[in-house]
Structures are given as C-alpha cells and as structure tokens.
Amino acid sequence: MFSKYQLPACFDELISPEHQVRFPSVSEPLSALGYEQLLARQRITEERLRDLGITFAVYGHADGAEKVWPFDILPRVISQDEWTGIDKGLRQRIYALNLFIDDVYNDRKIIRDRIIPEEMLQTAATFRKECVGHRPPHGVWTHITGTDLIRHKDGKYYVLEDNLRCPSGVSYVLENREVMKRVLPELFLGNTVAPVEEYPEALLESLIATAPPGVDNPVVVVLTPGIYNSAYFEHCFLAQQMGVELVQGPDLVVQGDFVYMKTTRGLEKVDVIYRRIDDTFLDPLTFNPDSMIGVPGLMDVHRKGNVTLANAPGTGVADDKAIYAYVPEIIKYYLNEDPILSNVPTYICADPEQRSHVLANITEMVVKPTNEAGGYGIVLGPRASKQELEDCKAAILDDPRNYIAQPFLQLSTVPTLCPDGIEPRHVDLRPFILLDGTGADNIYVLPGGLTRVALVKNSMIVNSSQGGGSKDTWVLG
Amino acid sequence: MLSRVADSIFWMNRYIERAENVARFIDVNQKLTLGFRAGMMQQWEPLIQTTGDTELFKELYGEEYTQENVVRFLAFDARNPNSILTCTDLARENARQIRDNLTAPMWEAINKFYLKIHHYPANSHTFANPQHMLDIVKAQSQLIEGATSLTLRRSEAWNISRLGRLIERADKTSRILDVKYYILLPSVQHVGSDLDIVQWSALLDSASALQMYRKTCGRIQRKAVVKFLLLDRLFPRSLHYCLVNADEALRFISGSLPNVFSNPAEQLLGRMKTNMDYASVDEIIESGLHEFIDAFQRQLNDLGEAIRDTFYGNTSTITQSQTQYSY
Numbered sequence: 001m002f003s004k005y006q007l008p009a010c011f012d013e014l015i016s017p018e019h020q021v022r023f024p025s026v027s028e029p030l031s032a033l034g035y036e037q038l039l040a041r042q043r044i045t046e047e048r049l050r051d052l053g054i055t056f057a058v059y060g061h062a063d064g065a066e067k068v069w070p071f072d073i074l075p076r077v078i079s080q081d082e083w084t085g086i087d088k089g090l091r092q093r094i095y096a097l098n099l100f101i102d103d104v105y106n107d108r109k110i111i112r113d114r115i116i117p118e119e120m121l122q123t124a125a126t127f128r129k130e131c132v133g134h135r136p137p138h139g140v141w142t143h144i145t146g147t148d149l150i151r152h153k154d155g156k157y158y159v160l161e162d163n164l165r166c167p168s169g170v171s172y173v174l175e176n177r178e179v180m181k182r183v184l185p186e187l188f189l190g191n192t193v194a195p196v197e198e199y200p201e202a203l204l205e206s207l208i209a210t211a212p213p214g215v216d217n218p219v220v221v222v223l224t225p226g227i228y229n230s231a232y233f234e235h236c237f238l239a240q241q242m243g244v245e246l247v248q249g250p251d252l253v254v255q256g257d258f259v260y261m262k263t264t265r266g267l268e269k270v271d272v273i274y275r276r277i278d279d280t281f282l283d284p285l286t287f288n289p290d291s292m293i294g295v296p297g298l299m300d301v302h303r304k305g306n307v308t309l310a311n312a313p314g315t316g317v318a319d320d321k322a323i324y325a326y327v328p329e330i331i332k333y334y335l336n337e338d339p340i341l342s343n344v345p346t347y348i349c350a351d352p353e354q355r356s357h358v359l360a361n362i363t364e365m366v367v368k369p370t371n372e373a374g375g376y377g378i379v380l381g382p383r384a385s386k387q388e389l390e391d392c393k394a395a396i397l398d399d400p401r402n403y404i405a406q407p408f409l410q411l412s413t414v415p416t417l418c419p420d421g422i423e424p425r426h427v428d429l430r431p432f433i434l435l436d437g438t439g440a441d442n443i444y445v446l447p448g449g450l451t452r453v454a455l456v457k458n459s460m461i462v463n464s465s466q467g468g469g470s471k472d473t474w475v476l477g
Numbered sequence: 478m479l480s481r482v483a484d485s486i487f488w489m490n491r492y493i494e495r496a497e498n499v500a501r502f503i504d505v506n507q508k509l510t511l512g513f514r515a516g517m518m519q520q521w522e523p524l525i526q527t528t529g530d531t532e533l534f535k536e537l538y539g540e541e542y543t544q545e546n547v548v549r550f551l552a553f554d555a556r557n558p559n560s561i562l563t564c565t566d567l568a569r570e571n572a573r574q575i576r577d578n579l580t581a582p583m584w585e586a587i588n589k590f591y592l593k594i595h596h597y598p599a600n601s602h603t604f605a606n607p608q609h610m611l612d613i614v615k616a617q618s619q620l621i622e623g624a625t626s627l628t629l630r631r632s633e634a635w636n637i638s639r640l641g642r643l644i645e646r647a648d649k650t651s652r653i654l655d656v657k658y659y660i661l662l663p664s665v666q667h668v669g670s671d672l673d674i675v676q677w678s679a680l681l682d683s684a685s686a687l688q689m690y691r692k693t694c695g696r697i698q699r700k701a702v703v704k705f706l707l708l709d710r711l712f713p714r715s716l717h718y719c720l721v722n723a724d725e726a727l728r729f730i731s732g733s734l735p736n737v738f739s740n741p742a743e744q745l746l747g748r749m750k751t752n753m754d755y756a757s758v759d760e761i762i763e764s765g766l767h768e769f770i771d772a773f774q775r776q777l778n779d780l781g782e783a784i785r786d787t788f789y790g791n792t793s794t795i796t797q798s799q800t801q802y803s804y
Contacts, residue, residue, distance in 0.1 A: 053573075053588040227573045240577035251479050262480045264633065264730065264788045 001031040001422065002415065008424045010410035011155050013076060023077045023476060029186045030074065035421060041183045042073050042417050048182065054175050056230050056464055069172060069233075070469030073184055076414045076427055076451040083194070083447065083475045086149065086157055086431065089341030091443045092331060094145050094433045097162060097318045099334040101141040104317055105131050115333050116326050120350070123401050124323060125371040126165070126316030128279060130286055134303055136312040138437030140210045143274075143310035144203070145433045146170070146450070149341070151412035158344045158409065160428065161324060164315040166276050169450040169470075170199060170432045171234035174241070176472040192477035194447035199432070200241035202444045203274075206436035207242075210308050211271045218271035218308075220244045221261065223252070225277050225293040235276050249277070254297030259307050272308040279313045321370040321404045322348050349396050349403040358405040359393055365405040367392050380460070382408050411460050414471065416453060426454045428462050429473065448473035478633045482575045484789040486634055489571035490641030493587070496564035496594075497618035498649030499551055500611040502527060505656055505683030507608070509676050521547040523659030527652050530559060545604040552607060553599040561614055565594045580628040583621065590617040636726040640784070643726065647719035648777050651770045653684050654706050658767045677702050684714050703766060704758040716773065720750040730788070742783040749776055 005015055014022055021027045030038065046068065055066035078086075103110050104121060111118050121127055146167025148160040177196050181188065204220065211218035224235035226248050239246035251261050252270065260267035275282065281291040286299035301307045317323065325346040331339045347354040347365075358365055362381050369377040379392045396403045413424035431449030436442055451471040452462035462468040506524045522542040525534045528551065537556060538546045552561045569591040576584055594617075597603065597610050622642070629635045657680055674697050681687040681702060689712055694701045709715040724746050731739055738744040761769045 050592065051585060051589055053576075053584065222577075227570070232573070233576075236573075236576040245479055245482075246575075246577040247479060248481065251481050264478050264480055264483045 001035060002027055005415060005422060006424065008413045010153050010426075011151055011412040012424055013078075013151065013412050013414045013427070015415070023079075025191050026075065026077050026187065026474070026476070029189070033186065035417075038073065038417055045071060045073055045179055045183050048179060049175075052175075053233070054172075055233055069175075069464070070455060071172075071176060071179065072416050072425075072453055072455070072469055072471050073180065074415055074417055074422070075180065075187070075472040075474045076429075076453075077474045077476050078429075078448065080194075080475060080477045082157075085340065087445045087447075089157075089339070090147060090431055090433050090445050091440065092335065092337060092340050093147065093159070093162070093327065094142060094435060095440045095443065096331040096334045097145075097164065097327070098140065098142050098435055100330045101164075101312075101315055101318050102135060102139055103334075105134060105314060110330070110333055113333070115329050116323070120322060120326075121317065123350075124317050124320040125402075126279075126314075126320055128314040128317070130299060131312070131314035134314075136210075136302075137212050137305060137308050138210050140310075140435055140437040141312040141315045142318075142435055143206060143210060143312075145435070146430045147433065149429045149431065150344075150409060151427075151429075152409050155412075156342065157429075158342050159327070160344060161321065162319055162327070163430070164311060164319040165278065166311065167430065167432070168231040168234055169430055169452075170446065171237035172470050173432070173446065173448070173450050173473070174199060175237070176470060180472045191474070194475035194477060196446055196448060199446050200238065202434055202446075203238065204242040204244070206434045206444065207272045207274055207308070207310060209436040209438060210310065212305055212308060215271045219269060220272040220274065221247045221270050223247055223249070223273050223275040223277055223295075225249075225281070229276070231276065238274070249291075249293040249295050252295040252298070254295060254301055257301060257304050257306050259295065259298060259301045270307065272310065274310045279316060282309070282313060316371075321346070321368055322350065322401070325404065344406045344409060347405045349400040349405065355396065355400055358403075359396065362389055362393060362405075364408055366408050367396065367403055367405045370402055370404055378461075380408065411454075411462075414451070414453065416455070416471075418457075423457070425457070426460045426462065427451050427471065447475040478578075478637075480789045482578055483633070483637050484785070485571040485575045486578065486637045487641040487784070487789075489568050489575070489587075490638045491645040492564040492568035492571065493590070493618050493621055494642045494645035495559065495649070496561045496568065496590075497615055498646070498653070499528070499559065499561050499564070500614035501649070501653060501683045501685075502656070503548060503551055503607055504611050505653055505680055508679035508682060509656070523656060524551070526659050527656045528559065529652075530557060533557060545601060548604045548607050549599070552610065553603075562594060562599075565591045578634055580624070582624040582628050586617070586621040586624045590621060593617060633730055636729040640723055640726040640730070643719040643723040644777060644781065644784075646714060647716050647723070648774055650684055650706055650714050650719070651716060651773055653680060654703065655767060655770050656680065658770075673699075681706075686712060686714060700758055700762065703762065707761065708753065708756060708758060717753045720746065720753055724750045727784075740783075740787040742780060742787045745776065745780050745783050749773075749780070 002015060002021060007015060007017065014027065016022060049068050049071060054069045056069055100110065110116055111121065142164050144167065146163045146169060148163065149157045150160050151157050173196055207220045208218055220242065221244055222235055222239040224232060224246055226232065236246055245261065247261055253260055253262060259270050261270050277293055280287040282294045283296060283299040284291045284294050285296045302309050302313065325348055328339045328343055331337060347358045349355045349358055365381040367379040379388060381389065411426035411428055414427050415422045416425040429449050429451055432446040434444040451473040452468045453471050454460055454462045454467065455469045456467050459467065502524055506521065521544055524547055525531050525542065534550055538550065550557055550560065554560045555562055557563060569587055572579060572584060572587045593613055603610055625638055629638065657676065677697050677699060678687060681690050684706060686706065690702065690705050694705060705712065706715055708717045710717055710721065712718055727743055727746055728735065731743065733739045733743055738747055
C-alpha cells in the first residue's frame with residue numbers, strides 16, 4: 001500500500017528517503033486491511049464522532065456552530081527512544097519556565113543579571129502587573145502546559161511555542177485513542193503503545209496537590225466561559241473525567257476572603273479552579289470590567305492565597321513569542337544545564353539589527369505576532385502575496401515589539417487517508433506537561449500528545465480553527 | 478449540585494418529555510379522525526387548542542387548520558417554542574450546558590435524538606404522513622429515559638430528572654385527555670356510540686395506556702377511562718402517579734420528611750397530591766372534566782415557578798428563557 005506513496009521533500013515519519021518503512025509493525029496491518037477498508041473505517045469513525053458530539057466551535061461562523069472534530073485514523077508513530085529525549089527536554093523546559101515566571105514577578109534576578117532586557121518584559125502584552133509580588137500555592141504557576149513541537153527536514157524536533165495559558169487539545173488525545181481502539185483494533189495487536197488514559201487522574205492529582213496549604217479534601221472545579229467557547233467540549237470532558245463540577249463565572253461568588261459555588265443546598269467553598277478563561281476575563285474588578293464570564297473579586301481571593309488558579313494569572317509572560325527566544329538562556333540561567341530541546345531560531349523585531357535582517361529576508365521568513373495564539377495573524381513569507389508581504393513589513397515597522405520572525409521550517413509529514421489514496425500531510429505535536437510543585441522529578445508528561453495534521457495538501461497550518469485535523473499519537477515501545 | 482446545573486437538568490428532561498408528548502398529540506389526532514368517511518371531517522384545530530398555542534398558530538398560519546400546517550407547526554416549526562424540533566434543540570442545549578453531569582450513554586442518546594430530528598426531511602410527505610417521525614420521537618425519548626434509569630446514580634441529579642419528566646408528563650396526559658373535550662362529535666346521540674368508543678380507545682392508545690387499561694378495567698367506558706388516566710395509582714402516565722412520584726423526588730432533593738413541607742414547592746405539590754389522593758371520578762365529571770384539567774394545569778405552572786424559586790432562585794444570570802405553556 002505504501003509502495004506508491006509520494007515521498008515529500010521534507011521529513012516523512014513513516015517512510016524513509018530510501019522508501020523503507022520505519023515502523024513495519026504498524027504499516028503491515030494497515031496494508032493488510034487495504035485502502036478501501038480503511039476508508040470504510042474512516043467513515044465509521046466520523047459517524048461515531050458525530051454521535052458522540054465530539055465537536056469544536058469555530059469563531060466567526062454562525063452562533064455556536066459546532067464542527068465535528070476532524071480525525072484521521074492512520075496513527076502518527078514515535079519511537080520510544082525518540083520520545084525519551086523529548087520527555088526529558090520538556091521536563092527541563094517547563095521546570096525552568098516556572099522558575100522564570102516566579103522570578104519575574106518576585107525577585108527579578110534574571111533582569112538584574114541582565115539576561116533578559118527589562119523592557120522586553122515590561123512591554124509583553126501578557127505581563128500582569130497585578131501579579132507582581134505574588135507567589136501562588138507551592139510556587140506553581142504553570143500547572144498545565146501544552147508545548148508545540150515540530151520535526152524539521154533534519155528529523156530533529158524543535159520547540160515552536162510554549163502554550164502556558166490554558167492550552168487545549170488533551171481531550172482529543174484521549175478521545176482519539178478511545179475511537180482508535182474501537183475502529184482499528186487490528187492495529188494494536190502485537191504493538192505496545194504507551195497509554196494516555198491516566199491523564200485525568202494525573203491532572204486531578206496535580207490540582208489537588210497545588211491546593212492552598214492547610215485545606216483538607218480540596219474542592220476542585222473547572223471554570224468554562226460556556227457552551228459557545230471553541231473548547232467547551234474539552235472543558236466538559238475534563239470535568240467529567242475528573243468527576244469535578246464544571247462551573248461558569250456566574251456560578252461562583254466571592255464572599256469574605258473565599259470563593260464559593262452556588263448549589264441547591266447553599267454555598268460551597270471552592271479551593272482549586274482549573275480555569276479555561278483568559279486572565280483578562282477572570283475578574284472584572286481587576287481586569288476587563290466588561291467581562292460577563294468572570295467572577296468579581298476572584299483575584300483578591302487568589303492574592304490572599306485562598307484559592308489556586310490553574311494556571312496562575314500572569315503565566316502568559318513566558319508565552320510571549322519574543323520571550324520565547326530567550327528560553328535557552330532561561331534554562332541555562334536557572335538550571336545550569338544545556339537545553340535538551342532546541343528552539344527554532346528567532347529574530348526579535350524589536351531589535352534594530354535583527355529587524356533589518358527580517359525585512360530584507362521576509363520572503364523566507366514566518367512572521368508571527370508575539371501575543372497571539374491559535375495561528376492567528378501569522379504570515380508565511382514563501383507563500384504570501386506581494387501585497388501581504390508589504391502589509392506585513394509595514395506592520396512590523398509600526399509596532400516592532402509585536403513581531404518576531406523565524407525561518408520557514410518544513411513540518412514533517414505522516415501518511416494520511418486522502419480521497420485519492422494515502423498521501424503525506426504535515427503534522428505538528430503538542431505534548432502536555434503537568435507540574436505539581438513537589439519537585440522536578442514529579443513532573444508528568446503525557447506520552448505522545450496531540451498530533452495536529454493539516455488536511456489540506458501542502459498546507460502547514462494545523463490549527464483546527466483553520467482546516468486542521470488530528471491523529472492518534474503512538475509512542476511505540 | 479450547582480443550582481444552574483439543577484435548572485438545566487430539570488428543563489432538559491421537561492423538553493424531552495414534551496417532545497414525546499407532542500408526538501403523542503399528533504398521533505392521537507391521526508387515530509381519532511382517520512377512517513370515518515361519513516362521520517366526520519378531519520379535525521386539526523382542536524389539537525392546537527389543546528396545546529395552548531392557538532394565538533401563535535393564528536399569527537403564523539391564520540385560520541388555516543390544515544393537517545400540513547398543524548403538523549408543521551407542532552413538529553418542525555422553529556418559531557414555535559414548543560414544537561418537537563425546538564424541544565430537541567433546547568433539550569440538547571441544556572444537555573450541553575451540563576454535559577459533565579450526564580453519563581456517556583445519556584449524552585449519546587440525547588445527541589442522537591437531536592441529530593435524527595434535525596436530519597428528518599421536513600417536507601409535504603412528512604406532513605401528510607408523520608407516523609414514522611413520531612415513532613422516532615417516542616422511541617428516542619424512551620431510549621434517553623432508559624439510559625438515565627440504567628446509568629445515573631439515584632442522587633440529586635436523578636431526582637431532578639424524574640421531577641422534570643413527571644411534571645411535564647402530568648401536564649401532557651391531562652392535555653391528551655382534554656383533546657376529547659375539543660373534538661366535536663357529529664351529533665349528541667353519538668355520545669356512547671361505537672364512534673365514541675373508538676375515540677376513547679384511540680385516546681388511551683396515544684397515552685400508551687390502552688393495553689394496561691384493558692387489563693385493569695376491561696370494557697371501554699368513559700368514566701373508567703377518565704379515572705384510569707387521572708387517578709390510577711400504578712399507571713406511570715396517570716396524573717396521580719406522576720404527582721405521587723414527583724412528591725417523592727422533590728422530598729429527596731430537599732431532604733424533607735413526608736407530609737411536612739420546608740418550601741413553597743413542596744407545599745404546593747403536597748396539596749395537589751393530597752387532593753388527588755381523595756378525589757373521586759364522579760365528582761370530577763360532575764363539576765366538569767375540562768374545568769378540572771384546566772385548574773390542574775394552572776397549578777402545575779405555579780409549581781414549576783415555585784421549584785425554580787426554591788432551588789434555582791440564585792441563578793438569575795441565566796440568559797436562556799425557558800418557556801412554559803401559555804394559557
């Protein structure tokens with residue numbers, strides 16, 4: 001089945017340039033089933049996802065329009081050896097980033113030691129002055145991280161960005177696996193696939209572990225903006241899997257120094273909030289006064305240490321794409337170690353020298369706004385029109401601090417079931433990392449993570465909001 | 478349990494039960510009016526009167542009480558807040574709000590219900606022969622109730638579900654009985670005739686009560702039918718059964734002892750139940766069945782409001798408005 005596979009110019013994760021299959025134990029059962037049978041299974045899968053209501057909402061479409069989560073049944077395989085390296089690198093990176101955030105809002109050693117220019121921090125749109133001087137329970141800021149990795153032509157993994165503000169996608173990892181076991185059981189026979197099913201347990205454990213000190217049996221909730229949020233399915237799923245309440249802002253109320261939820265039997269104190277609401281909407285008294293989805297007074301309770309917010313407000317500062325460029329230095333500074341995972345080379349447009357390099361070579365660059373997520377506002381130099389490039393240049397000159405640029409990296413490909421056969425499609429990888437404050441050894445990394453795939457031929461935009469789908473990710477033992 | 482969640486569970490169940498019962502309404506009318514070539518014309522107007530949505534119907538369709546208009550209005554019209562289509566929308570909307578509180582089989586059943594109704598062709602063939610669609614509605618509703626009954630722990634969520642279902646069902650059974658009041662017989666001497674018997678049977682059938690009635694009461698007699706649907710303690714669609722069980726569910730939620738009330742909802746429901754405990758069918762018919770049903774529906778409406786005030790009173794920020802029948 002893979003003999004006619006058209007190898008792309010980039011790195012293909014299943015088929016080597018010599019046309020050797022890297023993971024025969026996976027490809028052979030697929031070939032045995034054949035293309036037609038795989039298509040039939042794909043259709044069953046889609047029906048199943050539709051019946052289960054596994055959906056996401058797309059902003060800008062009709063109110064609350066839900067789309068079924070696009071899923072390709074051919075798995076993306078990573079060898080255990082490769083994964084061990086990634087796993088180590090992620091632990092190191094997240095541990096250091098958490099120390100960095102804590103330092104930025106408290107001792108500011110890294111600024112005094114001139115590793116990062118003060119101005120770079122002060123001008124980060126995600127820097128929260130309201131958090132200065134605060135240390136959340138157990139010193140944990142980034143309870144949950146979803147770091148995006150890509151695999152370049154050289155076969156090496158690079159960190160594309162660290163999502164430290166309520167990253168989405170883990171529910172799809174779990175659902176993808178569940179659905180795979182139903183529709184392609186043949187594929188699991190004779191293969192050892194690292195389990196992902198323990199994630200909800202690990203998440204609940206780390207949320208409980210980071211509760212305010214002295215609270216017995218902490219009450220944990222998931223806070224959602226509501227059913228029109230694009231990730232509402234995930235909020236529900238995680239609450240359900242952990243067996244905790246899914247609350248909306250108006251369900252919570254601050255009285256005295258604590259936050260409570262309104263129940264049929266009166267008010268019940270809440271100790272840990274896994275919030276899936278952006279910082280600026282959390283508390284209309286502190287941030288955006290127009291927020292209808294937040295809880296008035298919540299930040300006061302947080303500052304008094306009486307509620308754990310996961311992730312803590314303010315973590316976005318380490319998510320700023322210009323700060324990203326400093327992560328290798330951050331790791332060296334706090335851990336005195338060399339970074340295990342590589343960054344993508346990044347040009348900071350705020351720096352005049354780097355800016356002129358970007359402007360001169362813009363056709364080979366990917367330009368990104370520093371504080372956006374979800375793939376919005378990205379300009380791909382090699383694929384943009386003349387006009388788009390001119391507009392982009394103007395935007396950079398207008399507000400250099402808001403832009404960074406990176407060389408245009410080719411995302412790796414994985415065989416994908418397409419209407420005309422099995423074809424390569426570009427993928428990235430988002431592993432999920434949990435921090436519970438009990439030490440560097442107790443960091444949990446979900447084996448594999450979310451593989452997003454650009455279903456459109458040659459496209460490298462994998463965001464589900466822009467035509468991306470997903471695949472089950474196998475760490476193969 | 479969160480007050481908002483309790484409210485959504487309550488209404489989700491009412492909407493599912495409502496959809497099922499609207500299907501039963503249409504069904505009863507089909508059965509009542511078909512096959513009497515000489516005796517009577519097909520009557521669709523009484524059906525609209527029974528549902529209490531006459532004004533909205535007139536606004537949308539004028540005085541055109543054709544089968545096509547009535548079936549479209551009751552089953553597929555998104556402008557009708559009580560149509561089957563709207564009910565499945567709202568049931569799913571509520572279910573999505575509280576998806577984490579539903580078991581996976583419950584959610585799946587509700588989602589499938591919604592998908593099936595939304596993909597059902599709303600065309601003139603369906604309006605002329607809605608039976609298949611009505612069967613789907615009834616089957617899906619029962620599937621959801623089955624999934625709920627078999628997978629949900631008997632805690633607060635279960636009792637709120639039950640409360641929603643039972644209150645809605647009591648209301649709708651009373652309305653099915655009321656259809657007979659509005660249906661015009663060709664002449665007075667038809668009362669008690671074969672035609673009358675056919676109509677009462679059809680009515681029992683639409684409440685899925687015909688078989689149980691036969692087993693319990695034997696021959697079809699007006700008074701016995703009324704008694705069965707109103708006062709039978711053991712038939713799960715009778716008014717009395719619904720009230721007894723709703724009372725039990727409500728007490729579980731608040732933790733009150735039997736015959737003691739701790740909030741206005743319990744007081745109201747307790748009175749309605751007691752009233753039913755000691756009611757006799759002769760008295761009801763003597764003072765007017767239609768009037769009895771009318772008063773009953775008003776009390777149910779008050780009960781719905783009392784439940785909201787008692788348990789969900791502090792969730793004033795909910796933006797969706799849950800509609801009840803207008804009178």
